[in-house]
Amino acid sequence: MRLIQLRVEDGELEAARDVLDERGIRYVSTDEQHNGSDGALVQFPIPPEAVDEVFDDFEAAGLDDDRYAVVARAETARPDHSEATDAHEDRISHEELRGRAVGMNPGVVTYYGMTVLSAVVATAGLLLDSPAVVVGSMVIAPQVGSALTAAVGTTLDDRALVREGFRDQLMGLFVAIAGAAAFGFLLRRAGFVPAQLRVTTVQQIAHRISPGFLSLAVGLCAGAAGAVGLATALPVSLVGVMIAAALIPAAAAVGVGIAWQLPAVALGAGILLVVNAASINLTGVLTLWGLGFRPDDWESGWPSPGQARQYAPTVAALLVLLAVFAGASSVTAQQMQVEVAVNDAVEETLSEERYRALGVRSVQTRFAGVSVYRLDRRVTVTVSRPDGESYPRLVARLGRAVNDAIEEPAAVEVVFVDRQSR
Template sequence: MRLIHVLVSDEQRDPVLSALDDRNVTYVVLDAEDGGEGDLLVEFPLPNDGTGDVMDALGEAGLDETAYTVVGTAETATTATMSALEDRYSGDFDPLTRQALRSKAKDMSHDLRSFVWMILLSAIIATAGLLVNSPAVVVGSMVIAPMVGPVLTASVGTVTGDREMLADSVRLQVIGLVVAVVTATAFSYVLRTFSFVPMLEISAIGQISSRVAPSLLTVAVGLASGSAAAFGLTTKGPTSLIGVMIAAALIPAAGTAGIAVVWGYPTIAVGSLLLLAVSLVAINVSSLATLWYLGYRPRRSDSGLLTFENGRRIATFAVGAVAIALVVGAAVVGTYQQVGYERAINQEIESVLDDPEYANLTLVQTSIEYGFVGELFGPETVTVTISRTADGEFPDLADRLQRRIADRTGQRPALRVTFVDYEVAEAPPG
């Protein structure tokens, strides 16, 4: 329930009150002694989902949106028309007004000191979680990372034409990611220097191997989380849980980059930094697109940030759009090639294992490590995990698999075969 107070001038009185009457809204008119000669304070309660519709009607009636307007929360309201209003708006989706949207986004912002401190702590937790391969610890780092604030205030600043809000938000995003990567690198260096963590094949750690490069799925995660955050912001509900999804696309990737730098994996470091950049762009683009789709637009009365009347702004926007398209397009093409390559490898492996001599072997999983092969980026190592009975020996399997993969794909990566041994219990008598 909302309780709304608006200051109305004498000349606006009749059209404003007529608009309220047309929507069957019960109101109270009070003299505004401090507002100026002839000013009136109009007060009325509304269901939450009716706020946008009624405020738009008052704007069309001539009420200045910059005039004194207070939208508060009411526990309950009893008027002659409240029941009818609740029935009318109960099934409607009514996004927050521009003023309420801006206020809610502002409430999510942090001062620089607390923002940096929380990012620092979340990066430390994420790095530890990645190294011990603990999904629970990695999720914990996402919960405390405050990245959703600057992402949403950037989009809100854009659609409301608030140049200062947009600039501050972009600055916080850049600072946050730099702090996250630097913290993860420094923490990883301490862990390795003092032997708190042994030498690792980090690409074999599940939590890290899934964040070594951008892919179509990571772009989809970024787009979906940014859109969900923006949509959640336009409603009356909280956005704290949505913020976890924003952080999920960013903080673990920053931790992976720091770990890869310290452990000497430049390819993984570059790939995770690219993943970080692609995810951040996807989140911001989808957040802005969602607000735009829901009808939030900069107005000529705003600062003119997105009116596109300035040639420099048009050029900047065009360059940014092309850069985004190239990055996302490269990720999509790379993912398509990667998926096709992995499918071909798995088909060849299964074809070999279909031979009668390998009847007791079962493919468990295939993992591929990518790197710079010569001057090109491509598959460097293929690790095939196969289950077998404990007494089985297959010395020629690796060479045979490598030849089949080379014939099928034209690539000749190093191939490793690891076996998971098991024993079969005899059936009990009787």
């Protein structure tokens, strides 16, 4: 329930009472006793979804819409006038939506501090291949406030909220990537992770570097759920975890790719991050529109031709961004599938008895060139061998295994590193 406190002049009191009586709302009016002014303070409880309608009726009845008014939260009211509105939606008012969005954004120190902490925890969870730790990073991430602030600002045509929301989103994700990369460099230099660790084979990382439709669906649903949670009387704390799930692990995976100097990992996770961020903003705006929220200057709930043209570039840019990165994600997913197939083929070949003395140092699969019809690839396998031993047929053997695995031609080279023991 919401408790409305509205100041009206004596000449407008009768019109205000008519509006409330027509809707069957019980109220209390108190005459002002100071400042020598003629007026009264009218108080009444109504459901959250009725706030906008009642204020619209006041304005239609001739009451000034720029008067003193307070909308407060009330735990209960006796009797409960749920019949005060004919709306079937459980949504809050425009002003309360704006206030909740602003209130969800923490201070600068808290926002960026918690962003760094969540990125570090997410990086640890990815490298440990621990879903529980990754979920923990989502719980403490503060990204829900900036994402929903941008969506509310776009929906209500509030330029200040739009600037604040998108600025905090961009800076927050940049800080998350930087924090994850710095933590990854520290882990590698200090030797806290095995030197032979291949991050592309870690399941929690592999999920974030091969984006596809299912990954895109996470971002779309996160934005819609966040908007519904914000626009109704529902709590948004759990919705914040959903939005963080679409952003923070992907940002941490980008940092891991930078720290391990793996462009394919950073690119794949970066595509997922951008696609999810765009999806959250787009579906957040569309959901708020679907719930009936509009800028105050839109008559009949729809924009004028000039206002529609004002929104068109933003919507078109988001759609083009989603289309471009969705196409790029398919290329990245294909590359990651090739890398997995190549690694499996190399491991299977070197597991043969004649190659038991060899040790795999690294397997790198990269683009050697791009033609009109295919992506040319080059595979470099670095192995250690006993000093003085030679394997002249290994290159041909690996070449056949790799080409059969990926079902397309690839240039294969083998780099030998001699080892000695005493």
